[in-house]
Amino acid sequence: MSAGWLDEVRWDEHGLVPAIAQDAASGQVLMVAWMNREALAETAQTARAVYWSRSRSRLWRKGEESGHTQSVKEVLLDCDGDVVLLKVDQAGGIACHTGRASCFFRKLEAGAWVVTQPVLVDPEQIYGKS
Amino acid sequence: MSAGWLDEVRWDEHGLVPAIAQDAASGQVLMVAWMNREALAETAQTARAVYWSRSRSRLWRKGEESGHTQSVKEVLLDCDGDVVLLKVDQAGGIACHTGRASCFFRKLEAGAWVVTQPVLVDPEQIYGKS
Numbered sequence: 001m002s003a004g005w006l007d008e009v010r011w012d013e014h015g016l017v018p019a020i021a022q023d024a025a026s027g028q029v030l031m032v033a034w035m036n037r038e039a040l041a042e043t044a045q046t047a048r049a050v051y052w053s054r055s056r057s058r059l060w061r062k063g064e065e066s067g068h069t070q071s072v073k074e075v076l077l078d079c080d081g082d083v084v085l086l087k088v089d090q091a092g093g094i095a096c097h098t099g100r101a102s103c104f105f106r107k108l109e110a111g112a113w114v115v116t117q118p119v120l121v122d123p124e125q126i127y128g129k130s
Numbered sequence: 131m132s133a134g135w136l137d138e139v140r141w142d143e144h145g146l147v148p149a150i151a152q153d154a155a156s157g158q159v160l161m162v163a164w165m166n167r168e169a170l171a172e173t174a175q176t177a178r179a180v181y182w183s184r185s186r187s188r189l190w191r192k193g194e195e196s197g198h199t200q201s202v203k204e205v206l207l208d209c210d211g212d213v214v215l216l217k218v219d220q221a222g223g224i225a226c227h228t229g230r231a232s233c234f235f236r237k238l239e240a241g242a243w244v245v246t247q248p249v250l251v252d253p254e255q256i257y258g259k260s
Contacts, residue, residue, distance in 0.1 A: 018162065018213075020150060029152055032208060078161065078162065103228040106206060110137055
């Protein structure tokens with residue numbers, strides 16, 4: 001892949017950048033994951049969010065297990081070139097592996113993290129039982 | 131600082147987590163910076179965004195030079211505990227050092243990054259000439 005726009009991204013020492021997924025309609029910040037060059041290239045090409053799973057060391061096509069794919073409406077880059085922002089349509093309205101709309105469901109209140117979002121679908125139902 | 135809620139954050143090997151600042155009213159994602167334990171503690175205590183400047187290796191009280199402080203309305207943590215999301219009121223309506231509202235002013239269009247936001251105030255005017 002020799003696309004010049006990919007060279008303008010400032011990949012870190014592991015060849016990764018953080019990528020924020022934001023709901024294109026509501027503006028809700030859904031999740032943050034990581035992308036390598038290949039993930040960002042495929043995301044741009046297919047308009048489906050593809051990340052790099054650091055725990056599994058492989059491309060992670062968001063929704064490949066859960067069905068909760070992300071249709072990418074916009075790809076944005078910050079001033080330093082080291083963070084990507086995706087504006088997405090979130091399939092199923094669930095981005096988080098806990099079955100919540102967003103991964104940012106804990107809010108700091110009086111010195112404690114308080115859960116502020118309901119579980120919409122039980123994760124066992126999303127991922128199946130093994 | 132022995133606050134338990136700070137222990138629930140999964141600091142990386144450098145003792146940092148990425149922190150997203152989002153406009154509390156419009157939902158616009160403004161910027162991403164880094165926080166260490168001290169920065170997050172002070173942010174929570176003062177309700178002003180404080181980051182850790184990796185380039186200067188010191189606390190960076192957002193707006194200390196530019197005046198573009200961030201008044202923090204909510205502090206959120208993601209499911210993995212390794213990303214913080216701040217909902218803020220952005221003083222001056224300018225979060226980016228380039229004088230733009232948001233750092234995410236480049237949009238991918240037909241294989242090129244295109245600038246999508248105007249410079250609201252010339253950075254030389256914000257930071258002064260040395």
